[in-house]
Amino acid sequence: MPNAIPQPAAASAAKSNRLATSICDVRKEYVLKSETVRALRGVSFDVPEGDFVAIMGPSGSGKSTLLNLLGCLDKPTAGHLLLGEDDISSMSDDELAEIRSRRIGFVFQSYNLIQQLTVVENIQVPLYYQGRLGSEERRRATDLASTVGLGDRLDHRPNQLSGGQQQRVAIARSLVNDPYFILADEPTGNLDSKTTEEILTLFDRLNGEGRTIIMVTHEDEVARRAKRVVRLKDGLLRSDTTNDEADRQLAREEQKAAVIALAAREED
Numbered sequence: 001m002p003n004a005i006p007q008p009a010a011a012s013a014a015k016s017n018r019l020a021t022s023i024c025d026v027r028k029e030y031v032l033k034s035e036t037v038r039a040l041r042g043v044s045f046d047v048p049e050g051d052f053v054a055i056m057g058p059s060g061s062g063k064s065t066l067l068n069l070l071g072c073l074d075k076p077t078a079g080h081l082l083l084g085e086d087d088i089s090s091m092s093d094d095e096l097a098e099i100r101s102r103r104i105g106f107v108f109q110s111y112n113l114i115q116q117l118t119v120v121e122n123i124q125v126p127l128y129y130q131g132r133l134g135s136e137e138r139r140r141a142t143d144l145a146s147t148v149g150l151g152d153r154l155d156h157r158p159n160q161l162s163g164g165q166q167q168r169v170a171i172a173r174s175l176v177n178d179p180y181f182i183l184a185d186e187p188t189g190n191l192d193s194k195t196t197e198e199i200l201t202l203f204d205r206l207n208g209e210g211r212t213i214i215m216v217t218h219e220d221e222v223a224r225r226a227k228r229v230v231r232l233k234d235g236l237l238r239s240d241t242t243n244d245e246a247d248r249q250l251a252r253e254e255q256k257a258a259v260i261a262l263a264a265r266e267e268d
């Protein structure tokens, strides 16, 4: 069984009433030559620490725009977006870059690992940018590699790992800064059903340890594993529903059964 993440503050966060983020009447417009695209038209919702939210919606509904705002890659045109206590709406670009590199844990569909670096070095990357390269940081990266089940792959490079293992490295990297939340963009989009199941089980465990997860997905069976599903449509929040624990458990069991059935078919 992999180690739990060595972070007491995060471990107790599931029980806290603090907000990881608060999105208040957020609007985002892209001004083009001939028109203004209103990508978000007044979206509001809160994400308490310890939540696990799936963001869904049809193409063009504003998911990537919202993800970019949550990841401090862009600022709202109007409204407020709080990360912890900080309102990013009024920050300078430098302040945004700082908060992005220190306090957001990104996980992408395509892993975005550096091919020349080992597992441990990839996990340490967010710390390089802060000049934190000491033995304590290396130990932290090694602990995180064990946490995601890669304790025996520390010196492997990405091309020596499976897709699921690479996504585990990316998840460990996302945690190295003790982020406000893990921001995952289609994290299982490139993975087969067995590996998808493994990554979702890892998210379940991290969330159980108090980690906040915000994940964009197109897949209903992935969204069923989250605690909550926020749906966007035409730049507006269309629904915000809770997946109760019994439904989540059913989703886990169904997905595990589907993986076992697939493996049995492949053996025949």
Ligand SMILES: Nc1ncnc2c1ncn2[C@@H]1O[C@H](COP(=O)(O)OP(=O)(O)OP(=O)(O)O)[C@@H](O)[C@H]1O
Pocket (backbone or CB within 6 Å): 030, 032, 037, 038, 039, 057, 058, 059, 060, 061, 062, 063, 064, 065, 066
């Ligand atoms: N940089 C941009 N400049 C102009 N318009 C943009 C820009 N980014 C997004 N848009 C527009 O904003 C709207 C919302 O786009 P967004 O990418 O957020 O949707 P999405 O839900 O992520 O879609 P998909 O699922 O296809 O990725 C769309 O009409 C899109 O064309």
